[in-house]
Amino acid sequence: MAFEGLTGRLQGVFDKLRGKGKLTEEDVSEALREVRLALLEADVNFKVVKDFIAKVKERAVGQDVMKSFTPGMVVIDIVNKELTDLMGGTHTKLAKANKPPTVIMMVGLQGAGKTTTSGKLAKMLQKQNHKPLLVAGDIYRPAAIKQLQVLGEQLKVPVFSMGDQVSPVEIAKNGLQFAKDNNNDYVIVDTAGRLHIDETLMDELKNVREAVGPHETLLVVDAMTGQDAVNVAESFHKQLELTGVVLTKLDGDTRGGAALSVKAVTGCPIKFAAMGEKMDALEPFYPERMASRILG
Numbered sequence: 001m002a003f004e005g006l007t008g009r010l011q012g013v014f015d016k017l018r019g020k021g022k023l024t025e026e027d028v029s030e031a032l033r034e035v036r037l038a039l040l041e042a043d044v045n046f047k048v049v050k051d052f053i054a055k056v057k058e059r060a061v062g063q064d065v066m067k068s069f070t071p072g073m074v075v076i077d078i079v080n081k082e083l084t085d086l087m088g089g090t091h092t093k094l095a096k097a098n099k100p101p102t103v104i105m106m107v108g109l110q111g112a113g114k115t116t117t118s119g120k121l122a123k124m125l126q127k128q129n130h131k132p133l134l135v136a137g138d139i140y141r142p143a144a145i146k147q148l149q150v151l152g153e154q155l156k157v158p159v160f161s162m163g164d165q166v167s168p169v170e171i172a173k174n175g176l177q178f179a180k181d182n183n184n185d186y187v188i189v190d191t192a193g194r195l196h197i198d199e200t201l202m203d204e205l206k207n208v209r210e211a212v213g214p215h216e217t218l219l220v221v222d223a224m225t226g227q228d229a230v231n232v233a234e235s236f237h238k239q240l241e242l243t244g245v246v247l248t249k250l251d252g253d254t255r256g257g258a259a260l261s262v263k264a265v266t267g268c269p270i271k272f273a274a275m276g277e278k279m280d281a282l283e284p285f286y287p288e289r290m291a292s293r294i295l296g
């Protein structure tokens, strides 16, 4: 699980704080210095860490920590609250169209987990008694269409495909029409990724977006790639006005910094977290729960 290193480090800092009866200003400063280092080691963006520590300090001064009976606990509580805020504060729900179907466009680099996440999302919606349709719009990655079809069969979710010789724009448009004709209330459009961001990719994604007018444009990013994930999110957001981020591979041995930086850097809420390859390994992202998990 991601964050193990960070959790261990923070627990060490907090144990020290709790262990002391009275705290001096110096104790608190020392603790915050260690929190700062722990966050940097977890690959959290440098500027994000700086702002974070400044905010914690500000709150600590505001709450007059030293006058409290349990200053250590107050500091921990402040860190918890700031961590929650850093990740977006509250859970941001998936948008829902006033008039179905709700169109969700999945974007991201190749290998980030777009196709897998599309399947997971379909499963989640199906469990909530919706009738999702998966649209196979990744015509470039070999076997991406087949992969989606296999997932669809496994989940008993229909998959709309036109093969790989038709443009993604046509596929998306026709997929949307198919959903309307078949009463699917959610359409999940899997799109092509590339190994790196390039103009051709972005132009194509913009065209797909224009053609189907998605209610959600979700960027799927691999949390294992750390700061790169944050840079990718920034670029995609600039070009495509994302409505949310899905962080994948949080089950891996990552340092987790991407999860902590991505909202602060892009302003885009994290809507889901994926923690495994299986189809049920997708969770709505709750900043407060994630903060508690990180603090251990």
Ligand code: GDP
Binding pocket: 108, 109, 110, 111, 112, 113, 114, 115, 116, 117, 141, 193, 220, 248, 249, 250, 251, 252, 274, 275, 276, 277, 281
């Ligand atoms: P795409 O190119 O973005 O469509 O990526 P895929 O959906 O094909 O995923 C790439 C690889 O990452 C596959 O082997 C997936 O099984 C794996 N994967 C996707 N999400 C997760 C996750 O949350 N955890 C782990 N461990 N692997 C994942």
